[in-house]
Amino acid sequence: MKKIIITCLCILIAGNAFSQTLNSKRLDSLFTLLEKNNKYMGSIAISENGKTIYTKSIGFDDVASSKKSSINTKYRIGSISKTFTATLIFKAIEENKINLNQTIDKYFPTVKNSKTITISNLLNHRSGIHDFTRNEDYLSWNTQFQSKAKMIERIAAGEIDFEPDTKSEYCNSNYVLLSFILEDVYKKPFGEILAQKITKPLQLKNTYAGKKISLENNECYSYTSDNGKWKKENETDMSIPAGAGAVVSNPTDLNLFLEGLFAGKVVSIAHLNQMKTIKDKYGMGIFEFPYFERKSYGHPGAIDGFRSVASYFPNEKLALSITSNGIIYDNNSILLCALSSYFNKPFKMPVFDIVSVTEETLNLYTGNYGSSQIPFKINISKKDNTLIAQATGQPSFPLESTAINVFKFDAAGIVLEFNSEKSEMTLKQGGKEFLFKKE
Template sequence: MKKITIVCLFVFITGNVFSQTFNSKRLDSLFTLLEKNNKYMGSIAISENGKTIYTKSIGYDNIETSKKSSINTKYRIGSISKTFTASLIFKAVEENKINLNQTIDKYFPTVKNAKTITISNLLNHRSGIHDFTNEDDYLNWNTQLQSKAKMIERISAGEIVFEPNTKGQYSNSNYVLLSFILEDVYKKPFGEILNQKITKPLQLKNTYLGGKINLENNECYSYTFDNGKWKKETETDMSIPLGAGAVVSNPVDLNLFFESLFAGKVVSIEHLNQMKTIKDKFGMGILEFPYFERKSYGHTGGIDGFRSIAGYFPTEKLAISLTSNGVGYDNNNILLCALSSYFNNPFTMPVFSTVAVTPEILNSYSGNYGTSQIPLKINISNKDNTLIAQATGQPSFPLEATAVNIFKFDAAGIVLEFNAEKNEMTLKQGGKEFLFKKE
């Protein structure tokens, strides 16, 4: 749930080639390369016209016992949970239990601006309610059970970020509140509502509201890559994110869910169209991802060391879902490889070899960098002969040298190219480039 990479660019480049021949060998080669270099742990499933055409899993459910992952492994999917929650809200609308324009003061009288914030504002992140995961002390309590009353208290205590419906800004608080509204309306716990309204009717046998990780139930631990080794992550207590990020699933189930959603089997097509209407980058539980001239719809997710992406191309009836429990290579690049394999577009395989760079050269790159292209500053420093990058307000991360002046961070698909003579640094990510100047 907490953003950890310096730029979140889930945007693909443009072009116009299409092929119905799926190049599975290319994707196999990428996963072989990732596994050989210990760069990734996770599962992918690709479905066309409702039929699975490709699955792959690499890595471990539990590194300590060497329990290997399989296509049956279940992952915490983080914010992809929001698509399920938004669907449940629209189901409640269809059952005349709520309407999108009603304000939330009936449910949350202590939340600031509750008399002017609507359910619709919560759905498309236009409420102005602060995101509790951005609180300085969040990581001090995120592994502990939190009651409904305590979560409402935490959300109510936050400052107003902006006036309702004046802009869009992502906030996990919105979907925690939506979860509580659903519980109020149906007089049942969120997990039971999810099961009754979505997972059971669609026969999603590997999808449910998560609890403490249970390896015996084909669930997996999550890991972060630290100094060349996988380090086991702590577990967020699932009482906290609920419908904002507490669902467990796997790629095959996620594909089936999005196929069913876009076929009108979850909510009406009219309501689906509302969900996928983008305003200030956000739909209602759905995000839009362009690939060449095509559009896909879905969501991304991240919680603890888990990272996931699910997307659906309505025209091609193509669903792709990727769930991971250890990322040393960017999920977005894996998705690009999968799409290039389907649409017959070029893809460059990663190179994981590194080169040694002298401390003097590393020191010449150190400093603060800024750009007029995006509101972001990056500090570069040399720590124990490793270049470290840190964007404003975000965690630092180590860089690997692929050339004397080119460095990368595979987990986020970031490449930094330095020109010491001009005091410049170029950031490359997601097919985009940003020129930074040393300040």
């Protein structure tokens, strides 16, 4: 489950040199800097050949009581849940309970196009079913329990976004329905199926279907930044995301899961290969992340104030997972630091000093900007001597100045560089640059 400010344009980027010696001092320095400046709360684990070679945790499980996080803290992992759900679907296929090409009308006769939508279409986001998390009223009921019947009713009420198997579009509804199919064929709740088929066999002691957050169970609350202070986020009721986003875990367990999955310990290698086959950007519960000539496989996740990512490099047998419950500095930049530390590439440490810019100069940068490279436009406005950016259809966010013409938003790894003489603005994110012209 995720709502993001500007879609991350590139999950992983870096270099092509290789080293099996992790520069742990670099990672330690980054986390010390983030903790000192109160820019991040979360945990990371890195493993190689099945052995953990680095872990770190900073921040708080509960800011109000100053309960510190640890490597044992468990986080809501959002859409990484989809990788678990897709794995369970292939497990059900191996046990001859379902097949990829069967239509879903048997389970959901009220869902539009259910007679032509297949389980395969749900897995790789080619169903055309509308994503209920994009509904305007979603945040008015997402903290309240929803029965399975009510969730099916909500999903069935949505309009069809496109005809089945004609295109791909990321959709949480797909994986909620997949988890209901699993419950139907196994006659058990999703959490019990998850435990029986994955977490117990792989000895994942910190991974399960979540309920209400429990600090006593080493779980943590999530937070967003409010003028540099952590503001506690509301809790999505876990009856809603189900197999699309209701799993709780931590980085060490996520690495163990990916290692077990890619070793053929959960489903066959043939079925794993189906999961990681990309069609129009999406696999079946798995994304492909390029890292120069290398490829890793995994999934990002976001729910409430939680952000996470899990990634596995099969050739290097390298697993990296990050789970966070409060970000001002984005997970993608932390991943880049971790990968550069492993593959022996340069990494530029963040600078958190803020430069004062006059109101007259800020006025030069305000306006609407468009680009021929990407479809959305960005409006730059000013409030209380602070620049505010808002992309088409997205929430607004404040910018911090690092130079007289350079501004950043660390939570999404965004840098905006202005050239008022040319009426231009350059967006930098994920190692990519996009030129915008003032309209």
